Amino acid sequence: xxxxxILISIGSxxxxxxxxxxxxxxxxxxxxxVAVSSVYESEAVGFNGxxxxxxxxxxxTSKSIEEVCAILKAIEKDNGRVHTDKKFCARTLDLDLxxxxxxxxxxxxxxxxxxxxxxxxxxxxxxxxxxxxxHPETQETxxxxxxxxxxxxxxxxxxxxxxx
Numbered sequence: 001x002x003x004x005x006i007l008i009s010i011g012s013x014x015x016x017x018x019x020x021x022x023x024x025x026x027x028x029x030x031x032x033x034v035a036v037s038s039v040y041e042s043e044a045v046g047f048n049g050x051x052x053x054x055x056x057x058x059x060x061t062s063k064s065i066e067e068v069c070a071i072l073k074a075i076e077k078d079n080g081r082v083h084t085d086k087k088f089c090a091r092t093l094d095l096d097l098x099x100x101x102x103x104x105x106x107x108x109x110x111x112x113x114x115x116x117x118x119x120x121x122x123x124x125x126x127x128x129x130x131x132x133x134x135h136p137e138t139q140e141t142x143x144x145x146x147x148x149x150x151x152x153x154x155x156x157x158x159x160x161x162x163x164x
Contacts (some may be wrong), residue, residue: 004029004101006031007130008057008072009115009122011094013044016053018159019079019093024163025059026075027095031059039161042154045119049090056098056125064102066108072097098122101114102136112136117145120154144159 008027012019020039028034037056044052051157061068072095080092098113108158112135126133128147134141140148 003032003060003062006059006061006068006100007098007126007133008059008124009094009096009098010036010055010057011052011096011121012092013050013052013090014080014092014123016050020053020055020161022079023055023075023093023095026078027057027059030071030075031061034059036163037129037131038158040121040125041159042121043158044090045121045154047090052121053161054121054125054156056122056129058129062088065097065103065105065111068097068100069109074154098126099136102134104136117141120149120151120156123149125155 010020010023024034024036035058039053039055042052042054044050076093076095096111096113097111098116100111103111114136116126117138123142123146127142131143132141135145138145
């Protein structure tokens with residue numbers, strides 16, 4: 001069975017320290033070789049809400065894109081995430097598949113996820129975690145993308161967070 005490298009964004013703004021920790025526990029139960037970036041704090045984007053904790057994870061899996069997405073949704077649900085019709089709202093846990101190897105696709109989800117290019121809270125953790133990995137569409141490394149990113153658009157702060 002072939003192994004695939006996946007990148008996942010992690011976000012929480014309800015009991016954010018608890019649910020950010022829970023995300024790592026759950027990801028390690030379902031995927032191999034899990035590595036996680038530092039945790040960053042950011043203002044809510046798209047709605048007025050409490051600040052978020054954000055991070056990125058890299059892992060390997062033999063599962064399909066559909067299976068990975070189903071696992072991420074199940075982890076969110078198991079951690080109290082209520083999916084509403086509103087795209088921008090408070091949440092206990094938000095896990096998004098960002099990349100699956102270097103695959104570019106629109107089904108079953110859009111990959112690479114568009115948020116990589118325009119959200120600091122996705123790009124900075126990726127630039128830290130996998131600086132030399134190349135974005136499948138821009139053909140730039142995540143470090144290059146972060147270096148060129150307009151950092152005035154969104155405020156983001158690394159915080160003191162121990163995963164253990």
